[in-house]
Amino acid sequence: MPDISYPLAERTLPNGLRVLVSEDHTVPTVTLNIWVKVGSRDEVVGRTGFAHLFEHLMFQGSRHVPSGEHFSSLLAAGGRLNASTWFDRTNYFETVPKGALELALWLEADRHGRLLDAVTQENLDNQRDVVKEEKRQRYDNAPYGNAMRDVYATIFPEGHPYHHPTIGSMADLEAATLADVHAFFAQHYGPNNSVLTIVGDVTEAEAFELVERHFGPLPPTATRRVEGAMPPLPPLTAPVRFEHRAAVPNDRLYLAFRLPADGTTDFLAAGLALDILGGLSSSRMVERLVRTETIATGLSAHPMGLAGGVSLGIISVDVLDEVDPAVVERAICEELDRFAAHGPTEEELEAAVAETERSWLSALAGQDERADQISHYAALYDDPGYLNSFLDQVRAVTAAQIHEAATAYLLPQQRAVVAYLVEPDAGGSESPGDLTSVQAGVAQ
Amino acid sequence: MSADLGAPTAAQPVAQPETGSQDRPVALPRPEVTPAEPFAVPVPIRHRLDNGLTVLSYDMPGQYIHSLRLAIPVPVHQEPVDKEGVATIMARTLDEGTARHTALEFARLLERRGVALGAGVGESGLSMDIDVAKRHLDYALDLLRQCLTEPAFPQDQVERHVATRLAEIEQERSVAGHRAAAEFWSTYFDPTARASRPVGGRAETVATVTRDDVVAFHARHIAPDQATLVIAGDFGGIDVIDSITRALGGWTAASAYQAPPPRPSAEVASDRARIVVVDRPESVQTEILVGCPGPDRRVAGGWAPYPLLGFLLGGAPTSRLDALLREDKGYTYGVRASFRPRRRDGVFHTSGSVRADATVDALRLLLGVLDDAREGFTAEEVQHGVRYLTLTAPGRYATADAVADEAAALAYDGLTTEFTGHTLRELAGMDAERVGTAYRRFVDGQWTVVLVGDAAGFIDEIRELGRAAVTVVPT
Numbered sequence: 001m002p003d004i005s006y007p008l009a010e011r012t013l014p015n016g017l018r019v020l021v022s023e024d025h026t027v028p029t030v031t032l033n034i035w036v037k038v039g040s041r042d043e044v045v046g047r048t049g050f051a052h053l054f055e056h057l058m059f060q061g062s063r064h065v066p067s068g069e070h071f072s073s074l075l076a077a078g079g080r081l082n083a084s085t086w087f088d089r090t091n092y093f094e095t096v097p098k099g100a101l102e103l104a105l106w107l108e109a110d111r112h113g114r115l116l117d118a119v120t121q122e123n124l125d126n127q128r129d130v131v132k133e134e135k136r137q138r139y140d141n142a143p144y145g146n147a148m149r150d151v152y153a154t155i156f157p158e159g160h161p162y163h164h165p166t167i168g169s170m171a172d173l174e175a176a177t178l179a180d181v182h183a184f185f186a187q188h189y190g191p192n193n194s195v196l197t198i199v200g201d202v203t204e205a206e207a208f209e210l211v212e213r214h215f216g217p218l219p220p221t222a223t224r225r226v227e228g229a230m231p232p233l234p235p236l237t238a239p240v241r242f243e244h245r246a247a248v249p250n251d252r253l254y255l256a257f258r259l260p261a262d263g264t265t266d267f268l269a270a271g272l273a274l275d276i277l278g279g280l281s282s283s284r285m286v287e288r289l290v291r292t293e294t295i296a297t298g299l300s301a302h303p304m305g306l307a308g309g310v311s312l313g314i315i316s317v318d319v320l321d322e323v324d325p326a327v328v329e330r331a332i333c334e335e336l337d338r339f340a341a342h343g344p345t346e347e348e349l350e351a352a353v354a355e356t357e358r359s360w361l362s363a364l365a366g367q368d369e370r371a372d373q374i375s376h377y378a379a380l381y382d383d384p385g386y387l388n389s390f391l392d393q394v395r396a397v398t399a400a401q402i403h404e405a406a407t408a409y410l411l412p413q414q415r416a417v418v419a420y421l422v423e424p425d426a427g428g429s430e431s432p433g434d435l436t437s438v439q440a441g442v443a444q
Numbered sequence: 445m446s447a448d449l450g451a452p453t454a455a456q457p458v459a460q461p462e463t464g465s466q467d468r469p470v471a472l473p474r475p476e477v478t479p480a481e482p483f484a485v486p487v488p489i490r491h492r493l494d495n496g497l498t499v500l501s502y503d504m505p506g507q508y509i510h511s512l513r514l515a516i517p518v519p520v521h522q523e524p525v526d527k528e529g530v531a532t533i534m535a536r537t538l539d540e541g542t543a544r545h546t547a548l549e550f551a552r553l554l555e556r557r558g559v560a561l562g563a564g565v566g567e568s569g570l571s572m573d574i575d576v577a578k579r580h581l582d583y584a585l586d587l588l589r590q591c592l593t594e595p596a597f598p599q600d601q602v603e604r605h606v607a608t609r610l611a612e613i614e615q616e617r618s619v620a621g622h623r624a625a626a627e628f629w630s631t632y633f634d635p636t637a638r639a640s641r642p643v644g645g646r647a648e649t650v651a652t653v654t655r656d657d658v659v660a661f662h663a664r665h666i667a668p669d670q671a672t673l674v675i676a677g678d679f680g681g682i683d684v685i686d687s688i689t690r691a692l693g694g695w696t697a698a699s700a701y702q703a704p705p706p707r708p709s710a711e712v713a714s715d716r717a718r719i720v721v722v723d724r725p726e727s728v729q730t731e732i733l734v735g736c737p738g739p740d741r742r743v744a745g746g747w748a749p750y751p752l753l754g755f756l757l758g759g760a761p762t763s764r765l766d767a768l769l770r771e772d773k774g775y776t777y778g779v780r781a782s783f784r785p786r787r788r789d790g791v792f793h794t795s796g797s798v799r800a801d802a803t804v805d806a807l808r809l810l811l812g813v814l815d816d817a818r819e820g821f822t823a824e825e826v827q828h829g830v831r832y833l834t835l836t837a838p839g840r841y842a843t844a845d846a847v848a849d850e851a852a853a854l855a856y857d858g859l860t861t862e863f864t865g866h867t868l869r870e871l872a873g874m875d876a877e878r879v880g881t882a883y884r885r886f887v888d889g890q891w892t893v894v895l896v897g898d899a900a901g902f903i904d905e906i907r908e909l910g911r912a913a914v915t916v917v918p919t
Contacts, residue, residue: 004508026506027842028481059761064474068771072762076828077477078835095839099478106475129774129799133729137777137797141729143618214472249614282551291547294604297611320607347556354558358577362509365843 004361005388006370009204010378013212015220016192020374020384021207022199024367030101030200033093033371034108035379037195037225038188040168041087041161041308049131049168050176052085054184056127058092059083061118062111070107077103080368085166088307088380095368098201105214108196112189113218119181128173135167143248144420151314154242155256155416161230161308190222191215195379199371227380230308233258235409241417250297251319253329254418259313259409262305263381269397269405270313271303275352276344276402277335277410278315282351285315285335295323295331307380313410325419333412340411343403356394483838485865486847488674491685493693496669500851500860501684502676507844508578510677513852514588517569518665519704521638527657528638529645531665533605534658535563535570539587540601543594547601550587559584561591567643568787568856570666575845578678585691593695595662602655609650613642620731620797620896623722623919628733631720632791632892634711639789660700667697670704672855676844710789712737717890718913719906723899730803730897731795732810738783738792738886741857748870749882750783752829756821756879757781757813758794759832764813765794775802779810787857792886800898804905807893811911815889820880830871837868 009021040051061067074081074094081094092112096104139145149165156163196215198207235258260266278285278301289296297318304312315332319325344352363369364387377386488500520531539554539561540547554561557580563572572591576584616622626642633640644650673692675684741747758765758781765779779796794814798806841847841864851861895906899916907914 024506027838028483029839029842068762068767071760072828075760075762075832078480078831078839080836080839097477097480097835097838099480102475103477106472126771126774130770130777133775133797133799134777136729136799141620141727141797143615247618249618250611280551280555282548282555287548287551291601291604294600294607297608318611321611347552351552351555351558355555355560356558358509358558358560358575361577362575362845365507365509365845367839367842 004364004391006364008374008385008388009208010384011208013191013216015216015218016224017211017215017218018195018378019208019211020195020197020378021202021204022197022370022374023202023204024199024370025201027367028098028201029095029367030098030198030202031093031095031367031371032101032104032108033091033197033199033368033375034112035195035375036090036092036112036189037193037227037379038090039086039088040164040166042188042225043164043168046172046175047180048164048172049166050172050180050184051090052166052168053128053131053173053176054181055083055085055090056131057119057123057181058111058115060123060127063114063117064110065107065118067118067123070111074100074104074107079104087162087166089376091372091375093368093372095200101198101202102210102214105210109214109218112191112194113215115185115189116182119178121178124176124178124181128176132170132173135170135173139167143246144252147252147254147418147420150242150244150418151254151256151312151416154240154418155236155258155312156233156310160233162306162310186221187223188225190220191218192220192224193222195375197371197375197378199367199374227307227382232261233310235411235414236416238413239415239417241419243419243421245421245423248420248422250321251325251422252420253317253319253325255315255329255332256416256418257313257410257414259303259311261309262307262311263377263383265393265397265401266405266408267303267305267311268394269401270409272349272352272356272394272397273339273344273402273406273410274301274303274313274315275355276348277301277339280351280355284339285332288335289317289328289331293331295320295328325421329417333415336406336410336412340407343406344399346399349399349402353394357391360391480835480838485837485841485861485868487862487865488851488860490860493668493689495693495695496671497692497695498672498855499685499688500672500674500855501679502674502844502847502851503679504676504844504847505678505680507677509844510576510578510581510675511844511848512574512576512584512588513674513848514572514671515569515674515852515855516666516671517704517856518565519569519707520565520567520643521708522665522704523638523661526649527653528641529609529650530653530657530661531565531570532644533602533609533650533653534597534661535565536605536609537597537601537658538563538572538591538595540605541596541598542590543596544590547598550590553587557583559587561587563591565643567639568853571852578682581682581684582687582691585687589691589695592666592692597655597658597662599655602653602658606650606653609644610647612644613647613650617919620724620727620729621795624731624733624795624894624896627720627722627894627896627917628735628892631718631894632713632716632735634713637710639710640713663698663700664702665704667701668692668695669697672852674848674851674855676848676851707787712789716892718915719893719895719911721899721903721906721914721916722894722896722919723916724896724919725898725900727897728800729797730800730806730895730902731797732807733793733795733894734810734814735791735793735892736887736890738785738790740785740788740790741859741863743790745878745882745885746870747785748867748874749879750785751867752826752833752871752874752879753883754782755833756825756829757817764817765796765810768809768813769796769798769806773802773806773809775799775806785857800901803895803897803902804909807895807906808909811891814887814891818884818887818889821876823876826874826876826879830874833871834868
């Protein structure tokens with residue numbers, strides 16, 4: 001594989017804004033991507049879901065931009081834009097024709113520096129309603145829609161920053177006030193708690209000059225979040241489980257594991273172990289449960305990288321009708337034991353690395369995803385060059401390291417199981433219990 | 445936010461410079477947007493192999509992952525009516541073992557070089573997708589050849605995929621959006637039309653599919669002469685046509701092969717203009733799907749107004765539907781509208797899910813927006829939509845997979861990305877009158893409406909709306 005090497009230049013403004021620029025002149029567009037170091041892990045008790053609700057308010061106008069105009073003026077300039085919120089961060093991004101880059105910077109600077117003038121009770125109420133519908137659509141009215149919420153609540157202890165999902169709870173969304181919006185902006189939003197990346201058809205000098213022009217005047221008002229401060233969370237020492245009977249089409253099990261934080265060799269090794277176990281079409285568990293014993297109709301496994309001292313590994317499996325889910329769970333545990341005993345074969349390692357290479361290069365093919373990865377690793381791991389070094393790091397992982405990671409993090413006794421089971425004669429849609437009842441029996 | 449598509453905007457006021465302080469930092473004047481460079485959608489180099497396979501190649505420097513898309517217009521209407529879904533089972537078992545390799549061996553061969561291969565059947569036919577690093581192109585092409593020319597369709601793998609499809613049917617039924625779509629097609633099309641039933645078959649037909657059925661369907665319908673292979677990626681230092689010829693030049697049709705007959709028109713049901721409620725007690729939202737006939741790509745007057753209309757009505761939080769239902773009323777996370785050309789018999793779809801207790805008002809307002817659009821659109825709206833669709837094109841067609849996907853979708857229709865370029869040029873000259881005329885050509889207020897939700901909460905009021913006959917069916 002010819003090693004990829006995307007150009008990368010970096011500068012930090014006096015107000016603390018970290019700026020990264022990667023020139024790419026193959027297409028006459030530019031991506032502007034901003035990571036703010038605030039996510040659902042930073043939310044306080046009684047305000048779950050707030051980071052995401054706040055993200056919606058960022059589209060409702062700022063001092064010089066009327067409500068809705070951020071969207072409409074970038075769309076009219078040929079921009080594609082969005083934002084998203086996750087445990088560790090909130091990101092804002094647009095890809096625009098290069099002649100609209102300065103407009104994008106002006107709009108972003110206005111909302112990242114001067115949002116509060118425009119926030120109104122009416123906007124808050126409206127976006128609260130929209131977010132509640134988002135929650136209903138994606139989680140409450142979907143089969144298995146709340147399964148990942150239950151995974152987080154089962155594997156992370158009560159009070160841990162990753163214990164609750166980014167979408168939050170209806171009660172907490174309901175409780176959010178304008179005062180919360182002001183306090184949240186003051187604490188988390190500002191150039192000194194953000195990373196800004198530009199990728200595309202612009203020179204480094206032009207890009208730095210434009211960013212300086214629009215973001216340079218913003219004062220460093222945020223409380224800068226220090227990365228790496230969350231203590232490691234060790235693996236579970238005994239299995240925990242949460243069972244939910246509901247009107248789902250088939251039994252589905254989620255087996256979750258605490259992995260090391262992202263940005264570490266141990267995390268890469270554990271991720272490759274998960275690929276080998278269940279992430280590929282030729283994986284051991286797929287071969288046994290899906291192809292050979294045909295007790296499952298599908299099985300997947302993947303690592304979910306997080307920055308705060310712990311990541312998540314997930315194996316999910318759809319149980320074939322009339323098969324006892326306990327049989328399926330036992331087979332998965334046997335494969336975990338077998339892997340822990342012997343580690344991967346060279347052929348398995350080769351496949352896991354090859355699949356990682358292809359998916360990484362596919363992801364970086366577009367300017368937008370490339371910009372997001374640069375921001376990601378700059379903001380959370382102080383390593384913006386990760387996009388160029390990642391594949392070398394993956395190829396350097398040895399079979400022995402994967403074996404070691406599996407014995408440290410992927411043992412049957414380290415699993416948290418969330419089981420969504422078909423309710424006999426269930427009428428109507430699923431009516432999930434509230435989060436509190438989920439936590440009761442399972443908190444560690 | 446949900447959407448990355450958007451809608452037009454009013455003229456923007458220009459902010460004035462002001463003096464700042466620590467509390468109120470200086471803001472610069474709103475920057476002007478400088479004009480975009482002219483953009484041409486990539487067009488392919490076309491090549492035809494001796495066996496009839498059409499190859500469309502797109503050299504895209506810097507795209508190190510090659511995207512290949514094989515489009516074969518397999519006629520699903522030719523599936524035996526009691527075996528519907530056999531084409532889908534065939535597609536899913538093409539890579540589950542070949543003359544020389546078991547299913548597991550084949551999966552390992554793919555993955556040891558990071559070859560991502562997928563296959564499926566849609567309304568237009570069979571599609572096979574490969575994404576692979578440039579240096580493994582020849583390797584991937586040889587595996588594609590094996591899938592196409594010597595699939596083994598092992599008995600156990602066919603049975604497994606039948607069971608998986610049966611489970612998938614139940615999963616689809618449990619998802620409100622899927623359930624709404626299935627009910628829409630069965631209401632909208634006449635029961636005699638294949639399009640009134642799921643492409644992947646129903647439980648009672650899928651359950652009867654055997655290995656022999658799969659083998660026979662493959663022999664009868666899979667051949668190179670109607671097929672198009674799209675390849676996009678960085679071709680520096682390699683000869684992709686030579687590679688493809690070496691791999692697939694020997695692919696020939698089986699003796700049982702029958703070239704696809706002309707595609708029959710799908711009859712719309714005579715009673716399609718009605719409201720069907722799929723009753724799901726305790727649903728916290730209602731899924732709404734509204735539709736009526738729409739154009740295909742060859743419609744008189746041109747296709748170009750229709751992507752624009754979808755965008756103006758249901759493309760973003762600023763589109764007409766979301767401006768009202770999301771940003772004003774807060775009833776929904778988002779409502780989307782689009783004209784779907786299909787190969788023929790296009791459909792205009794609008795869908796979204798709304799808060800359960802707002803179902804009636806949401807449907808009334810939604811139909812109102814769609815009906816009122818017959819009055820037309822302002823020049824300003826049209827201009828903004830045109831700008832969005834034309835100016836985003838360079839970014840939308842910047843990667844190998846995006847170009848390959850577009851090219852393959854058009855290949856079933858006998859078109860290439862030259863059509864995409866033509867549409868963009870037509871859009872650039874679009875005016876409000878043409879847009880309004882195009883909309884009125886199809887939209888006459890006669891809607892097929894499907895609601896998936898808790899009928900008890902709204903059924904009486906839905907009837908009182910008086911829009912159309914209402915029936916209730918179980919979930």
